[in-house]
Amino acid sequence: MKSPAWTLPYAYLKKQFERPGTYLKKIEAVARRGDFTLGKEVAVFEAQAAKILGVKHVIGVGNGTDALYLILKALGIGVGDEVITAPNSFVATAAAIALTGARPVFADVRDDYTIDPACIQKVITKKTKAIIPVHLTGQPADMKPIMAIAKRHHLAVVEDVAQAFLARYGSKYLGTIGTAGAYSFHPMKILHVWGDGGMITTNDATLATKLKLWRNHGLKTRNEVEFFAHNSRLDTIHAAIASVLLPQMPGVVKKRRSLAVLYDRLLKPLAGHVHVPDRNLCTAPIVHTYTNYVVMAKRRDALITYLAKQGIEAVIQYPTPIHLQKAARYLGYKKGDFPVCERQADTILTLPCHQYMTGRDVGQIVSVIQKFYTKV
Ligand SMILES: Cc1ncc(COP(=O)(O)O)c(C=O)c1O
Incomplete structure (x- = not known):
């Protein structure tokens, strides 16, 4: 294709x-x-x-x-x-x-x-x-x-x-x-x-x-x-x-963090459809660097197709957990062994979020996601 x-x-x-x-x-x-x-x-x-x-x-x-x-x-x-x-x-x-x-x-x-x-x-x-x-x-x-x-x-x-x-x-x-x-x-x-x-x-x-x-x-x-x-x-x-x-790395991280904060805020009203992970589960304060901006979405695969039609590239990292890969068969794991990981694998998607994007780009992506859940 x-x-x-x-x-x-x-x-x-x-x-x-x-x-x-x-x-x-x-x-x-x-x-x-x-x-x-x-x-x-x-x-x-x-x-x-x-x-x-x-x-x-x-x-x-x-x-x-x-x-x-x-x-x-x-x-x-x-x-x-x-x-x-x-x-x-x-x-x-x-x-x-x-x-x-x-x-x-x-x-x-x-x-x-x-x-x-x-x-x-x-x-x-x-x-x-x-x-x-x-x-x-x-x-x-x-x-x-x-x-x-x-x-x-x-x-x-x-x-x-x-x-x-x-x-x-x-x-x-x-x-x-x-x-x-x-x-x-x-x-x-x-x-x-x-x-x-x-x-x-x-x-x-x-x-x-x-x-x-x-x-x-x-x-x-x-x-x-x-x-x-x-x-x-x-x-x-x-x-x-x-x-x-x-x-240059501190500046790159700062930019990525600011885009991620914007995504988190703009996605909040879509909470019934898109789940932003709880980033505050650690027992110490943290700084996240957003190498990947990953959320969980209902009807994930249809959303990816819809985004692609509008020129927005969303990917899945990673669709098959390691314990369910052929390479891991000898370890004897089966589906259901790691329910949180498996649920995430079925719903996660990575949205574009990098130092070459603007806040406007993030706004545009979120409005396409919003349209998907209200119209499709
Ligand atoms: C979490 C994680 N571990 C290990 C690696 C392996 O790194 P490399 O591709 O440089 O061998 C990667 C790279 O994609 C990774 O994302």
Whole structure:
């Protein structure tokens, strides 16, 4: 099927990369130096990011999936272990666990799309080694009770911050509260590169040293290999791009937050049709970054078609929860195991909400939604 010409698209990549001048200059400098792997710009970016987030160590890696996987490997997690996470994440969260040989164990989520601490508690066994809370959409998971459970059971907490760069919980940035944080720089993430990239944050010096080996063949020096490991480095060119973007991120987040607040306000009168999640379920004050603006809507699929006819691109993230994917069959889950997550999967939709939009665009989208529920 030919895709419609979107007037209000969800994806904004063309706009994001339409003025490549500053980046190209940096890339040219990398090419002239020839330090393509773990070059100067990687160290510059890591130091910049550590300063902004207030964390001791930042380790640039190849992508967000590897960030999760390498943390789990460096923590010694593998065959015979269990790691608890949410079933409504992007598949990479569970895949990273499975790739270590450990078993992904799911716990249901709350109205705000993040893992429910009460459900975590119920699935802890003697084999549990870690919890991966996913700060989905940019909404912080409730870190206080999660950290308390982890402390009681001696578990690591690996924060999946792929969708939540610069989001905060209490006085801290996400990714700096647990044992380590895993970020993705996929082009659709708030902080992004021109392809794949990611980073790990941690305040644990021993873990940081191990992770630097894990991302670079286990090489302690040029010719000394401590253990067999992976090659998953943040490319120098990507690090150069990320470090140009980094100072712009607070402004980007501010814009997204203001559009989301406007959406929330304008959608309020449609409460019988469109459910805006309760963003205040956390036991600490939070700052949401809205990597995705997700609501739950009655007659969701018909609404998406109606919006598309008006040139508005709404998408579903993600229509099939991980426990119901073919890849997860061996884990033995079935429909009905995670009712909140499954109900959300049937009704969620992501509306366009990004730094290239205006308040007028949001108003236009909400008026089309209103028309759908009053006329169709
Ligand atoms: C929640 C979440 N976790 C992990 C990942 C994996 O990141 P990457 O695509 O960089 O491997 C993503 C990326 O889409 C994500 O959204």
